[in-house]
Amino acid sequence: MATAVFRPLNARDGMQARWTDGRETSTVAESFIKPNDRLSSFERLEIYNRVYWFRVLDCLYDDYPGLRAIVGEKRFLDLATAYLAKYPSASFTLRNLGSRLEKFLGEEPQWVTPNEELALDMARFEWAQIVAFDDAALPQLTTDALDTPPAKLRVRLQPYLSLLELNFAVDKFLLAVKKREGDTLRDEASNTFEAMPQSSKRRRAVRLPKRERVLLAVHRYDNQLYYKRLEPEAFAILCGLANGLTVEKACVAGLAKTKRTKVDWPRQIQEWFHDWSALGWICQRKSVGGIVAG
């Protein structure tokens, strides 16, 4: 039964007529499903096949409005079907359905040509929003930890915070898309049946963003989702902290490539840390014997 449920639907949203080994699917269905006076074995099995695909496609449809706007409605459903056929859900929750979409687009870029890079940026950005919505929040850095010299202090960034280096302004693009069609992020699981995602009524398309380097933090504050653009040095320092460098080394590495000379860097870095602390991004690493350890 599982084999039948997971097999993609045919072009008419029905169950495929041929089984994996070339036999007629109706023959296979008859071997384990009883018919009744209204439905054949094939038709009864098909209900489950259709419901599975309607449910998972509907979920991705809601979770990836930006990617959908880039590739178009019909292509998005083809892409989502190919993705789920290759990477079926491996989690109890539909929340994680898109967790391997970025990987898939890297492996099979033909689904998003000629906008491969843009689609990849958007997939990363939209997944980061799912993470920001409900991933863990760790205790913030304590004032005791701040007594540790920067040369020894290592910190963690919140698990819900994603740092994205992007080639397109997908943040502004997605805002425009959502403004156009209303924010419809899926928000919970249910065990009821859902209809096949319907293509939105024809609306004026949002112009695709031009190539532009964007460094973005996707996070939440007061349980609301936010995106924050970062300066290159700030982004580099945060990446260093995320990679386990001490605060001092992260700052040194963060400024290593800067060409800006008219900046009071000590003051600037202090301001950044103040902001990041206020946003709750910086938290304690595992403590060993009272010493903040890496």
Next chain:
Amino acid sequence: MPANPFNNFHDYGIGIGLRVPHYRHILEKKPVVDWFEIISENFMVDGGRPLEVLDQILEQYRVVQHGVAMYLGSADRLNREHLKKIKRLVRRTNTPWLSDHLCWGSVDGRYTHDLLPMPYTFAAAKTTADNIREASDFLGVPICVENVSSYAEFHASEMTEWEFLSEVVEKADCGILLDVNNIYVSSQNHGFDPYDYLNNVPHHRVGQIHIAGHSKFEKYILDTHDHPVLDPVWKMYAHAIKLVGKTATLLEWDDRIPTFDEVHQEALKANRFVEKQFQNAAA
């Protein structure tokens, strides 16, 4: 009917499902509701808005957990990581019992996110009962298993669905979440008398009842939870209450969700049947 080990909460009254479109109304207006049922998986997250809302709800209301992904009928062993997440939520909610479905839905680590029907065999009943016992022991709360609506039957089945349900709950020594709408849907799809079902399950094990709406198609009925409860289901509910006594009852409304008040009023219709039965019993 007096309380029994599987129905210690016969005074719980009529609950409704906690759903996102109603969050604001509930948190701002604080309506009087006997209890809320949550879909466990929606709150098995590590942080953020879902848990914030849940904590606010828990300050005001009684909450019972209802799962959709334990897959007690799967041939695979239960997923320990999943059970640990449920247990963390149980500690948070203090749910007096929890429920999940008599179904399977995952195989070899792949999830269908559906409640798939089981072949009603003695071997499947034993496997399922073992899973329920393991889950109940691990979680430390009573478990009620819910009958699902189904659209297919297996040649391999050796008994009726209600015989299978009875076999499982007796072997597992657990409770039943009796979904009268699901019984009705399945009875129409498979051509059995739903009252045979109601009359022949172990009534003393019914710890909770679900009611819901469904949708009729040309050749079958779908369990859509997007309508008010239909008359045949209310009649079955009345009969069920007569058989099992006052039982915690919950209205499921999961799609095309109307206002909170509309859902709540629909749920409270159940009181008519409960009160009528209670008056008859007193007389």
